[in-house]
Amino acid sequence: MKNIEFFEDVSALQLGSRPFYSANHDEIMAGYTTDVYFVKTRDLLRENGTLDVPVVAEIFSKEAGVFAGLSEVLSLLRGKGVEVYSLDEGMSFSPKEVVCRIHGLYSAFGMYETVILGFLAASSGWATAARECVRAANGRPVLCFGARHVHPAVAPVMERVALDAGGCAGASCILGAxxxxxxxxxxxxxxxxxIVGDTVKTALLYNSxxxxxxxxxxxxxxxxDEAEESLLVARALKKDLHGVxxxxxxxxxxxxxxxxxxxxxxxxxxxxxxVKIVVSGGLNPERIKLLLHAGADVFGVGSYIAHGTPRDMTMDLKMIDGKPIAKRGRLPGIEHNPRLRRFL
Incomplete structure (x- = not known):
C-alpha cells in the first residue's frame, strides 16, 4: 500500500469496492485517514526546504477527563524517530493540562495530527464515561455492554478502553475483552x-x-414479574445460580x-x-448510585459509555528548530508537566 507523501498521491488514490466503510490498519498507517490539508502542508514545506525541521508539539484538552488512546498513538509513531512523553492511560487530567508531547522532525509525524487527536479524543471520552460509572458503583463491578451503540469497527477500541483505562470489570464485545x-x-x-418459550426451561438448558x-x-x-421469575429460577438452579x-x-x-x-x-x-442482582438498561452514574443503595450487585452499562463525549484534543507546535513559538492566545515554548513520562 502506497503511503501518502504528496498532494498528488491523494488525487491518484482510487478505491475499489469494499463491504465496510471503516479504515483498516494499513490505511491508517499510510495516512489515508488524515485531513487533506496536512498533505498540502507537506508539499508547501518541502518547497520551502523546512519539511524536516525539528519541532515539539504539545497536546491538551479543553475539558478534564481520563486519558486513553496512547497505546494506539505509540503504535502509529513507533519507528519514526520521534520522542513521546505522555500521561499513562487511565490517569485523570485537568483542562488545558499537557497530556502528551512529541519531539521530532515535522516530516515524521505532522501529517498524522488528525489521527493522533482522533485516537486520544474518542478513547479519552469513553474512558471518562466508564470511570464515572465505576466510581458511582463504589467497588461493585461495572460491565461495558456498549458495542451495539457504536460502529463495529470501533466497538473493540471502546470496550478495551473501558476496561484498561476506565476501570470496568468486564466487557461483552469478544474482541474488546x-x-x-x-x-x-x-x-x-x-x-x-x-424462542425457548419459558425462563426456567431456558435457565436449566443454560446451566446444562x-x-x-x-x-x-x-x-x-x-x-x-421479575421477583416471581427470580424465585422460580433460583428454586430450579439452587446453588448453581450465580445471579439474576x-x-x-x-x-x-x-x-x-x-x-x-x-x-x-x-x-x-x-x-x-x-444470588447476585445484575442490573442493566439505560444506566448512568446517577441511576447506578440509586440501584446500588437498593441492593444491586453488578451494573451493565451500554449507551452511557458508548456515547461518552470525546475530549476535544488540540495539538500545538510549541518549539520550531529550538525556538519557542505559539499562535496567538497560546504560550510559546514547552509547558512542563512533571506527570509526563517518556514512552518512545
Missing part, C-alpha cells in the same frame, strides 16, 4: 428466552450446556430501586442470599 486480556462477559439475550467456569446469570424479565439480571424495559418502568429491593428481599427470605 480479548484486547484487554480478559474474557468477554454476558448472559444470553431475550431472544433466547423468547455452559462450562463450569462460566457464571450462571439468568434474565428474569421476559415473561413474568434485571433489564426491564422503559415501557414497563425500567429497573427501579423498588424493584431491586423487592427482588433482593424475596430471594433472601427463601435463603438465596448468594
Amino acid at each position: 480479548k484486547m484487554a486480556k480478559a474474557e468477554p462477559q454476558g448472559t444470553i439475550p431475550h431472544a433466547a428466552v423468547l 450446556i455452559l462450562p463450569e467456569r462460566e457464571s450462571r446469570i439468568i434474565l428474569v424479565d421476559t415473561f413474568k 439480571r434485571l433489564d426491564t424495559p422503559g415501557e414497563r418502568g425500567g429497573v427501579s430501586p423498588a424493584l431491586v429491593r423487592e427482588v433482593r428481599w424475596r430471594l433472601d427470605v427463601e435463603g438465596f442470599n448468594h
Whole structure:
C-alpha cells in the first residue's frame, strides 16, 4: 500500500469496492485517514526546504477527563524517530493540562495530527464515561455492554478502553475483552428466552450446556414479574445460580430501586442470599448510585459509555528548530508537566 507523501498521491488514490466503510490498519498507517490539508502542508514545506525541521508539539484538552488512546498513538509513531512523553492511560487530567508531547522532525509525524487527536479524543471520552460509572458503583463491578451503540469497527477500541483505562470489570464485545486480556462477559439475550418459550426451561438448558467456569446469570424479565421469575429460577438452579439480571424495559418502568429491593428481599427470605442482582438498561452514574443503595450487585452499562463525549484534543507546535513559538492566545515554548513520562 502506497503511503501518502504528496498532494498528488491523494488525487491518484482510487478505491475499489469494499463491504465496510471503516479504515483498516494499513490505511491508517499510510495516512489515508488524515485531513487533506496536512498533505498540502507537506508539499508547501518541502518547497520551502523546512519539511524536516525539528519541532515539539504539545497536546491538551479543553475539558478534564481520563486519558486513553496512547497505546494506539505509540503504535502509529513507533519507528519514526520521534520522542513521546505522555500521561499513562487511565490517569485523570485537568483542562488545558499537557497530556502528551512529541519531539521530532515535522516530516515524521505532522501529517498524522488528525489521527493522533482522533485516537486520544474518542478513547479519552469513553474512558471518562466508564470511570464515572465505576466510581458511582463504589467497588461493585461495572460491565461495558456498549458495542451495539457504536460502529463495529470501533466497538473493540471502546470496550478495551473501558476496561484498561476506565476501570470496568468486564466487557461483552469478544474482541474488546480479548484486547484487554480478559474474557468477554454476558448472559444470553431475550431472544433466547423468547424462542425457548419459558425462563426456567431456558435457565436449566443454560446451566446444562455452559462450562463450569462460566457464571450462571439468568434474565428474569421476559415473561413474568421479575421477583416471581427470580424465585422460580433460583428454586430450579439452587446453588448453581450465580445471579439474576434485571433489564426491564422503559415501557414497563425500567429497573427501579423498588424493584431491586423487592427482588433482593424475596430471594433472601427463601435463603438465596448468594444470588447476585445484575442490573442493566439505560444506566448512568446517577441511576447506578440509586440501584446500588437498593441492593444491586453488578451494573451493565451500554449507551452511557458508548456515547461518552470525546475530549476535544488540540495539538500545538510549541518549539520550531529550538525556538519557542505559539499562535496567538497560546504560550510559546514547552509547558512542563512533571506527570509526563517518556514512552518512545
